[in-house]
Amino acid sequence: MGQERFADIVERFTHGSEAIPVSPEVSKRWQEEIERARLRMKNFARMMADPVEPKTGQTPRQEIYKKNKSRLYRYESARTYRTPVLFVPNLGISRPYIFDLLPGASFIEHMTRQGFDFYLLDWGVFGPEDNGLTLEDCVTRILPRMASKTLESSGASELTVLGYCMGAPLSACFVATHPEIAVRNFVNMAGPIDFAKVGLFGVWLDKRFFNVDRFVDVLGAVPADMVRAGFKLLKPTMDLSTNLNLWWNLWNDRYVEGFSALNKWANEYVAFPAEFFRQWVGDFYQQNKLYRGELRMGGRPVHLSRITCPVFVVGAKEDYIAPPESVKALLGAVGSGDKEYVELPGGHISLIAGRGAAVHCWPRVSRWLAPRS
């Protein structure tokens, strides 16, 4: 190639030295691609210059009970089914509006359209005054009250408890220790049960390497920034792939709308109360007491075998926060005769939010619940 200039090669690459016929199909697709590039630039400029706050959580709801920071919301339906659903998400980490992100992309909207009266427990955002709140308090004081209020509000005699992520082991503890509250069905969505199989968090929080007492004693509550750092470390390439996908789909207004809502949620981390975190890491991650049957709450032993109602367990194939094997473990531990496990495509979040969830997860959950409600 010698002294040939780079520009000359580009010139020949672009035009060729001979006329090459370009098919109408290829020509049309180039035109489409150029249009997409224009839309990308337009949407990018709009996002930078005039960012619009996405309107999340639009399904109508009613606050029916509050206890300290926690709230119980009712989402009314046509009530095709008698048994209401009490949804228990994670405490701390993130806000629960991910379950009602946007119209048409909302788990709550799906469930109410299917005819389930849906009750969402929003644990709230805790402050330093809540540092004494323990996980045991949540299981023995908050959850029973929320369940009673759900029954009271719906007028039903039984309820379905649906736990997601950390909400699932918490709910499992509650269902196993409160036989006086009639739980008709229990659903675990991406909630770890066997903490010996929880992947990276399990390794990092191993008691040989992580001194939870010291951590809590020095910091008090686990600040939201610390929670963010932990989750970012879990998947360091996440931001890169998120931004790459955003650029690729930036021409698509619907994608941009969904991205903005999800991005708002994904960057809103919530702190853990000090004593809650101590017990969560110490008893669950470090000693796996729930799965081993060594946990006691409110003076009662927590034996998962005491859960005898129908149980549905949903794991996500690419879940690195609650790997499927740690979720599936519930099936072997409960005393139920009617139990089922499904492993669906997606990760910890895409299992319950987004297009994939609307196709794979939500209909499976509502279909399983329908004949049992």
Place this chain on the structure above:
Amino acid sequence: MDSSAATQQLFDLWKRQIEEGTKAWARMIGEVPGAAAVDPTAFWRPLMDQGITAWSRMLSQGPASPELLTQWKQFLDQWIEAWSKALGQAMGTEAFAQALGKYLDQWLVTQGPARKAGEQAMESILQSLGLPSRAQVTDVARQLVELEERVERLEDGIAALLKRADGK
């Protein structure tokens, strides 16, 4: 010279530029006295080569089509996924967990006294201004939470008594 040859030349030139650039970076890093020369590109180079070869092959087969962009996106996705897997494997080791634990311990050693000093300084400022300290406000909030809890227990007790009375 036909267009496929031009395409090949373009990519050869591009590849050479990338290689020259990375060599220069590697030389620069390796120039630290006493340090062994490291190749920061060793991990992603095979992937990069693979992607460029695939792209070059596609271009040489006919006129450029928008499919190339899709291929490029797929290549980047695979590249990120490969990084993610490699990092995941490295971070899933006990050695990493140990290093992370040590780092956190050291951070807490400095963070503890710094936080305490900060809180004390803030308390004395607020005190001198005649304002309640953060600890005092937190105490009041805590008392409210406890009060709410007591009221709830009383409500529960009354409800239980009423239920019992109704039963009789």
